[in-house]
Amino acid sequence: RAKQEGRNGYSFYTPEMQARSVRNLQLENELRRALERKQLQVYYQPQVALEDGRILGAEALLRWQHPEFGAVSPAEFIPIAENSGLILSIGEWVLRTAMSQLKIWMDAGLPPMVVAVNLSAIQFRHHNLPDLVTQMLDEIQVPAQYLELELTEGVAMDDPEGAMAIMNDLHGRGIRMSIDDFGTGYSSLSYLKRFKVYKLKIDQSFVRNIVEDSEDRAIVSAIISLASSLGMQTIAEGVETGGQLAFLQEQGCDEIQGYYFSKPLPAEQFESFVREAQDNKRSF
Ligand code: C2E
Ligand code: MG
Ligand code: MG
Numbered sequence: 051r052a053k054q055e056g057r058n059g060y061s062f063y064t065p066e067m068q069a070r071s072v073r074n075l076q077l078e079n080e081l082r083r084a085l086e087r088k089q090l091q092v093y094y095q096p097q098v099a100l101e102d103g104r105i106l107g108a109e110a111l112l113r114w115q116h117p118e119f120g121a122v123s124p125a126e127f128i129p130i131a132e133n134s135g136l137i138l139s140i141g142e143w144v145l146r147t148a149m150s151q152l153k154i155w156m157d158a159g160l161p162p163m164v165v166a167v168n169l170s171a172i173q174f175r176h177h178n179l180p181d182l183v184t185q186m187l188d189e190i191q192v193p194a195q196y197l198e199l200e201l202t203e204g205v206a207m208d209d210p211e212g213a214m215a216i217m218n219d220l221h222g223r224g225i226r227m228s229i230d231d232f233g234t235g236y237s238s239l240s241y242l243k244r245f246k247v248y249k250l251k252i253d254q255s256f257v258r259n260i261v262e263d264s265e266d267r268a269i270v271s272a273i274i275s276l277a278s279s280l281g282m283q284t285i286a287e288g289v290e291t292g293g294q295l296a297f298l299q300e301q302g303c304d305e306i307q308g309y310y311f312s313k314p315l316p317a318e319q320f321e322s323f324v325r326e327a328q329d330n331k332r333s334f
């Protein structure tokens with residue numbers, strides 16, 4: 051039938067678009083059952099202090115292993131979860147899993163670390179987010195200071211007044227906020243200075259070519275000095291090489307996250323990684 055419509059000129063979908071929407075529908079259906087089928091997992095990627103090589107914390111990153119589709123990238127399934135409303139239950143599960151894991155690590159005697167959890171726009175704007183998070187921390191018995199919530203620049207700046215009210219509420223409850231993918235959106239600096247933000251995460255697109263691209267270097271050092279003037283920390287994402295690390299260190303960036311140090315790891319591997327780093331007292 052699609053062929054016929056095409057011939058008559060009534061089809062607005064190319065075969066490629068059609069294939070994509072079929073996959074999206076399949077993924078949405080499968081995502082509905084992914085939680086109960088235990089196909090979702092949280093991985094942890096270390097965040098490291100450039101000053102002394104200490105692991106300060108981890109970013110929690112969601113993974114979906116589907117028996118048929120294999121590993122589906124969050125870049126593909128998070129938007130599907132957002133459009134279908136599934137992100138609320140999935141996001142709550144990620145928060146709960148990450149906080150419970152942190153509690154296990156604390157009880158096992160790992161050094162205190164902060165776990166950063168990504169929030170989608172829908173979760174962030176949902177009226178009960180601050181209460182939900184506070185109740186969860188109470189229940190799991192993790193002090194609020196060990197949770198960081200990552201919000202993309204786009205979400206924060208989309209409705210800055212609204213975002214500020216939510217950030218103030220979370221900040222009042224002792225929860226840290228960071229701005230993810232910083233530099234890719236359009237920040238109003240007059241809002242940025244009023245946001246209760248602990249850390250700017252420099253997007254990996256600027257980090258990728260800092261060694262060879264003088265414009266990227268200029269952007270990264272401008273972000274670092276801006277953050278420093280506003281009393282915020284900086285973390286560079288996607289650091290893969292020693293050359294990138296050296297430049298970031300020279301510019302006074304506070305932390306790095308990237309394959310240079312470690313990929314995102316399953317919880318048990320992350321724990322071994324931290325213990326090993328403790329034994330070897332790494333430094334740059
Ligand atoms: P993000 O929050 O900006 O996460 C950083 C991404 O960079 C992750 O991709 C991470 O695996 C990747 N990465 C880290 N170091 C390197 C590196 O050295 N080189 C390169 N090339 N990549 C690196 P990932 O895990 O595929 O996640 C993609 C995006 O999906 C995340 O970007 C975030 O926006 C979203 N996401 C992941 N987990 C969640 C979640 O639990 N909730 C929500 N709402 N979004 C999530
Ligand atoms: Mg993030
Ligand atoms: Mg990012």
Ligand code: MG
Nearest residue numbers: 202230231253
């Ligand atoms: Mg991103």
